[in-house]
Structures are given as structure tokens and as C-alpha cells.
Amino acid sequence: MFGNLLALLLESVVYDDCPNQWALSRPMLGLILTNTEAYEQIKQQMIEALPPDRQAQMAAALEKLMTGVMRNLESRNRDKFTQNLTAFRQEVKSFMNP
Amino acid sequence: MGVQSFESCASATNSVYYLLQLWSRLVTSVAYLKGEGESHLDSYVPQVTQTYILSKLQTARATLQAHPGEDPMENEEQLVDQLDSASPLCRYQYEQTAKFLLGLFDPALNKLMAFASAGNVALGAGGPQAEIAVVEGELAWLVYIVGAVVGARGTSRTSDEHEELDGDLCTRVFQAIKWVEMRQPTQPGASAPTLERLELALLYFFQYFRKAYIGEQANISSTSLYQRLSESVGISDNVTVMSVMVNKTMQNLKVWCRHEELVDKSLVLFHELASGYSSSKTLCKLEVITLALRHHGPAQLPFLSQSGNPRHRTTFYTTLTRILLMDDNGLLDFELFMAPFVPVLQHLQAFFTQAEAAAPTAAARDEAKALLTGVLRDLRGVCVGTANRRAYVAFFDWLYPDFLPMLVRSVELWWNDSSVTTPLLKFMAELVHNKCQRIAFDSSSPNGILLFREASRLLATYGHRILNGAPPTYADKYKGVSICLTILSRALSGGYVNFGVFSLYGDTALSAALDVVLQLSLSIPIQELMAYPKVMRGYFPFSEILCHNHTTYLCMLEPAIFFQIISNIQYGLKWVNPPHDISVSSESASALYHLVEFRFRSNKKDAQALQALESHVLKNTGCAFVFEPL
Numbered sequence: 001m002f003g004n005l006l007a008l009l010l011e012s013v014v015y016d017d018c019p020n021q022w023a024l025s026r027p028m029l030g031l032i033l034t035n036t037e038a039y040e041q042i043k044q045q046m047i048e049a050l051p052p053d054r055q056a057q058m059a060a061a062l063e064k065l066m067t068g069v070m071r072n073l074e075s076r077n078r079d080k081f082t083q084n085l086t087a088f089r090q091e092v093k094s095f096m097n098p
Numbered sequence: 099m100g101v102q103s104f105e106s107c108a109s110a111t112n113s114v115y116y117l118l119q120l121w122s123r124l125v126t127s128v129a130y131l132k133g134e135g136e137s138h139l140d141s142y143v144p145q146v147t148q149t150y151i152l153s154k155l156q157t158a159r160a161t162l163q164a165h166p167g168e169d170p171m172e173n174e175e176q177l178v179d180q181l182d183s184a185s186p187l188c189r190y191q192y193e194q195t196a197k198f199l200l201g202l203f204d205p206a207l208n209k210l211m212a213f214a215s216a217g218n219v220a221l222g223a224g225g226p227q228a229e230i231a232v233v234e235g236e237l238a239w240l241v242y243i244v245g246a247v248v249g250a251r252g253t254s255r256t257s258d259e260h261e262e263l264d265g266d267l268c269t270r271v272f273q274a275i276k277w278v279e280m281r282q283p284t285q286p287g288a289s290a291p292t293l294e295r296l297e298l299a300l301l302y303f304f305q306y307f308r309k310a311y312i313g314e315q316a317n318i319s320s321t322s323l324y325q326r327l328s329e330s331v332g333i334s335d336n337v338t339v340m341s342v343m344v345n346k347t348m349q350n351l352k353v354w355c356r357h358e359e360l361v362d363k364s365l366v367l368f369h370e371l372a373s374g375y376s377s378s379k380t381l382c383k384l385e386v387i388t389l390a391l392r393h394h395g396p397a398q399l400p401f402l403s404q405s406g407n408p409r410h411r412t413t414f415y416t417t418l419t420r421i422l423l424m425d426d427n428g429l430l431d432f433e434l435f436m437a438p439f440v441p442v443l444q445h446l447q448a449f450f451t452q453a454e455a456a457a458p459t460a461a462a463r464d465e466a467k468a469l470l471t472g473v474l475r476d477l478r479g480v481c482v483g484t485a486n487r488r489a490y491v492a493f494f495d496w497l498y499p500d501f502l503p504m505l506v507r508s509v510e511l512w513w514n515d516s517s518v519t520t521p522l523l524k525f526m527a528e529l530v531h532n533k534c535q536r537i538a539f540d541s542s543s544p545n546g547i548l549l550f551r552e553a554s555r556l557l558a559t560y561g562h563r564i565l566n567g568a569p570p571t572y573a574d575k576y577k578g579v580s581i582c583l584t585i586l587s588r589a590l591s592g593g594y595v596n597f598g599v600f601s602l603y604g605d606t607a608l609s610a611a612l613d614v615v616l617q618l619s620l621s622i623p624i625q626e627l628m629a630y631p632k633v634m635r636g637y638f639p640f641s642e643i644l645c646h647n648h649t650t651y652l653c654m655l656e657p658a659i660f661f662q663i664i665s666n667i668q669y670g671l672k673w674v675n676p677p678h679d680i681s682v683s684s685e686s687a688s689a690l691y692h693l694v695e696f697r698f699r700s701n702k703k704d705a706q707a708l709q710a711l712e713s714h715v716l717k718n719t720g721c722a723f724v725f726e727p728l
Contacts, residue, residue: 023684030694
């Protein structure tokens, strides 16, 4: 259940140009932290859904998403995640539409 | 060329507007011109302006001569657009235009005065009605243009001379009021389109006069204007002029109670006069206002009971309450102000007591229903007007326990009649709304809890009946559900109730309210819910509050209900792109955030709820989400 919701949010944040991106990113960190298994699965699916020449780039980008993020929901940590997410989004966009 | 076009302007309203705009731009850009070169505008503009004014006048005259009893002008919106462009033109070379206008105004007024001295002029009294109508139509146009010109005072440099000219023109308008008062219908229903038009023109004039001479920036000591006005019509300062305007407005509410547009515009003017800082201070001093605060109700103001005006009742009482509370101590004791409502509510109470003993007659029911819906709209207006703590508490003390419990009895009787339940639920939604932190009772007062209990009782009484008996249509069900959602969301987020006490003392008010509103909202299929914006905007904030402040309650729900809430959140999360209302996805995301945070925190005290949540999660691992990039 929570895995579905996380996948849905990742999809909208990465592939939709939604104006309320910040609001949508809010529950994501908590979802990742409380559903580690589902998160690993989703990552795998996101990578495999791409053509082979893009897969390595996606894997690297996903790796960076959680760099420096701790296992807590303090506001500083949440901000760090939001920054990472913005960077992730830009990176994915740049290699998806070069 | 311009002059010729205006001569034929009867036919083409739209092109007149663009032509006026062109000239108006030319005139307003003169200020930026450099150099000594003489501009031809000085001679052309007055010519253009005068042709425009005259041609509108002649059009009105010709229309009325051909079709007496018709409204000679286009709708007011179009007219106002034209006037806004025309007014800077009139103030360019103002002396000439003002003289020209006076030259048109005076003969029209003289003609009407001659009719007046000849005898019967009142509506429906016979006499030369057709001729009167023609002059009235002309006069209406002149009042409009004078209103626009005076209102455009800020667009040109003001000088004492210009103010005197304003004064001369306004004098004519105030004289026209005298004529209108003679003509006003003696019996309800009698009317003439030209007279109604003239009344609308006067309200337009009042609005623009207010902006130019009474508004916040306006110079209060407009001595030159008032000198002219006091010489001719006895208006010597801003208090007197406000008195004339407010008296006329109140008179409109009586005489024109069946004319929706006039009632609406009169109330707008009244509201705006009460909203301005300096004008509201003046308003408090007027006798007509102190009288209205003591004596208000359908007997004094018949517009209140006219069927076309339900919205206006609320507006009127909001304004009146604002005026009452303008002064820190209240212009009048709150109880005294509310006194006119007491007999109505007592009458209703007697009706309900009798209804318990024996079924009331159809006539008694209809009468009670009309009284109830009316007074609820009035009281909602009062409640909207109580914008601070002291006023709100006074209102609540007046209402509870004497009258508030009556709402539940009304719902028991009329739950399936949305003409009753809509104003009733809307009143409750206003009463529980803690705007400006107005709902703040003493720390020893139980009022916050009592208020919530009443709201809960009302929601339960209404909700269970609707769940079991209402057809799934917007009018019969969804609209009521959307107001219930608003009531509960506002009560839950108001911060004036400590919701912990309910379970502590075994009071079911909270769980009963949550249960019924949740059932109501989940009884609407999600596609239907999203199809009605009001229902949608009611549901998602509620779901957010549920996840944030009542997480334990949420987790302990039956799995089927819990999953429906989550599935609605999932649906809402997809509402990410305009034209969808993106606040829906923001609220859904926030709801989810709070639920996830609750699970992450895993507080020891929430063990039971967390366990329930985990069992929900375990039950729902079947359908894996397949990630597909777009």
C-alpha cells in the first residue's frame, strides 16, 4: 500500500511538471524510511523501465538521492532530502531529454 | 471623424467603447508632452465629449419616444466601461464640459418640477406618464455621466474651481433625488423602467461620489464643494451628505424590495460605506443608523422577506453588525441589538413544542419554515460580522443555551428539505469557524466543548437521516455533505476544544461526529466527489485533519473504511496539474505525510493504533505498483 503511494509520488515528481512539487515531496522521505523493501523494488523498476543505455545513469542518480540523508524526520534532514530530490529531478531530466 | 462616429453611436456600443478609449488615452498622455507647441486636443476634446454626451441623451430620448415604457440604456456593465473612459475626457477642459452638462441638466429638472407642481406624478397615478418617462430617461443618463465625472476627480489636477464645478453638478443630482422621492411607488409592484434606471444611476453616482469625496484618501475638508452644496441643497459637510446617501439607500431597501438589482447595489453601497475607516465613523453618528440598529426585521425592511433576496439578508446583517461593533463598547448593547430576533425564535420554539404533541397543520409548517430559514440567514450574517473575541462571546452567550438546541429539532423535522438544511448547516459552519481567533472562551469556561457537542449532535442527526434516506444527487445529498465536512473540519481545526477530554470522560461527541461525517463522505463515489468542486474542497482538508490530528482514530477503523480513505488520498495525489485544483494533491500529500510520520515515530503510547496500522498494511501487499515512465 505505502509502496504504491511512494511510486506514485516519485513518478509525479520526476516526470510531471507539477507546480506543488514541494508539497508532494513532503511525505516521500518518511515513505522511503518506513518501506525500505518497497523502495528498493521501485528503484529497480525505475531502472529497468529505461532503455539499457540509460540504466547506469538512472542507477547513479538514484544512489545520490539518499546521500547524506539520515534515518530521521527532523526538519534539517528533510531539507537535505528535498535538495537531493531537486537535484535528482534535474539530473534525470537532463539525461532523459538531452 | 470622431465626432461623426459618436453621432451614430446608438447602434454600436462596442465601437463606442474603443473610440472613447482612444481619446481617453490621448488625453491622459498630454501630461507627458513636452514643448510649447499648441495641441489641437484643446479644441477637439470638448467637441468630441459633448457630441458623445449629447448623442447618448438623444438616443435615450428617441428610444423612449418610440417605445415608451422601455429601459433606454444598455446594461450597466457596458455603460460603466464607457463611462470610465469618458470621464477623463470630460475633465479635460472641465469648465466647458461642466457648463455644457449643466445646460442639459437644468431644463430636464425644470420640466420635471413643472410636472410635479401640476399635480399627480406618483407612479400609477395617471398623468403624463409617457412624457415623464422621456425626461426621466434623459435624467438617468445625466446622473450617470455626472457620477463618472465627479468620480474621476483624481485623474486631473484638482483646484478650487474644479471643486466648485463638481459642487454645481452634484447639486443637480441631489435635486433629482427630490423628484425621485415624489415618484416612488405608493403601492408595491408599481414601477417604471425609467424610474428604476434613474435609481440605479443614483446609486452609481453615490459610489463614485464616495470614492472622490468620502473615501480614505479623499480630502475631508472639501470646502468649495460643500459651499456650493450648502447654498443650494443644504448639504454642508460630509456628515450631511452621508446622511442623504444612507437615507436614500435605506429607503431603496423598503421601496424597491422586489427589485433584486437595486437591493443588491444598495447593499453594496451600504457595505462599502461601513467598511471605509472615516466613512464608518461618520456612519455611526447618523440617526438613520442608530434607528436601524434598534429596529430591524421584515416589518421595517420588507426586502428581508422577499423570496428573491435570501443572500442579501446575510449581507445586510453582516454590515449592520460591523457597524454595531465599530465602537469598542458597541454602539448599542448587544442584547438590545439582538432583541428583534427574540420573538421570532420564541415563536419557533412554541411551534416545535406543539409539533411534538400533535402534527402541525401545513400552513403552520410553512410559516415556521419561512421564519426559520430567514432568521438563520440573518443570524449567519450577524455571526460573520462578529469578528473579535468579545463580540463572538456575546453572540454565543445570547444563542446558547436558549436557542441553539433548536437547530437539532429543525433538522429532525426538515432533514430532507434542502431549502431548510442548507441555510441551517451554513449557519453552523459559520458559528464553529474560528476566524481571527474570535472563539476564545475563558479557561474555566466549558463553552468550547458545549459548542462542539451541539455541532456534533447536529451532524449526527442530519447525517444519519441523509445516509438512510436521501437520493444520491447534489441538491438532496452532496451539497449538505459538503457543508458537514466544512463544519467538522472547522470545528476540529479551530483550536478551542481539547479533543482529549471526550474519550477521557466517555463522551461520544467526537467519535459520533467523526463517524457520521466519514460515512457521509465515503458514501459518495470518488468520481462523483471529484466532479463537484464544493464537495471536493470540503473532503480533502477533512482527510488531512483526520490523518494529522486523529491518526489513532483513523488506524483503528475497519480495514475496508481505512483503505477507502487511503485510496481517496491516492486519487487526490494525481490531481497535480492545472486545470485540476492542485490544492487537492497538496492536501493529500500532507495527509500522507502525517500518517507516515506517525508510523515512523512509533510512539509507545500509540502501540494499539500502530498495531492496527501494520495489520492494515499487511492485508494490502497484493497489488504491486508498476512503475512506468511517461
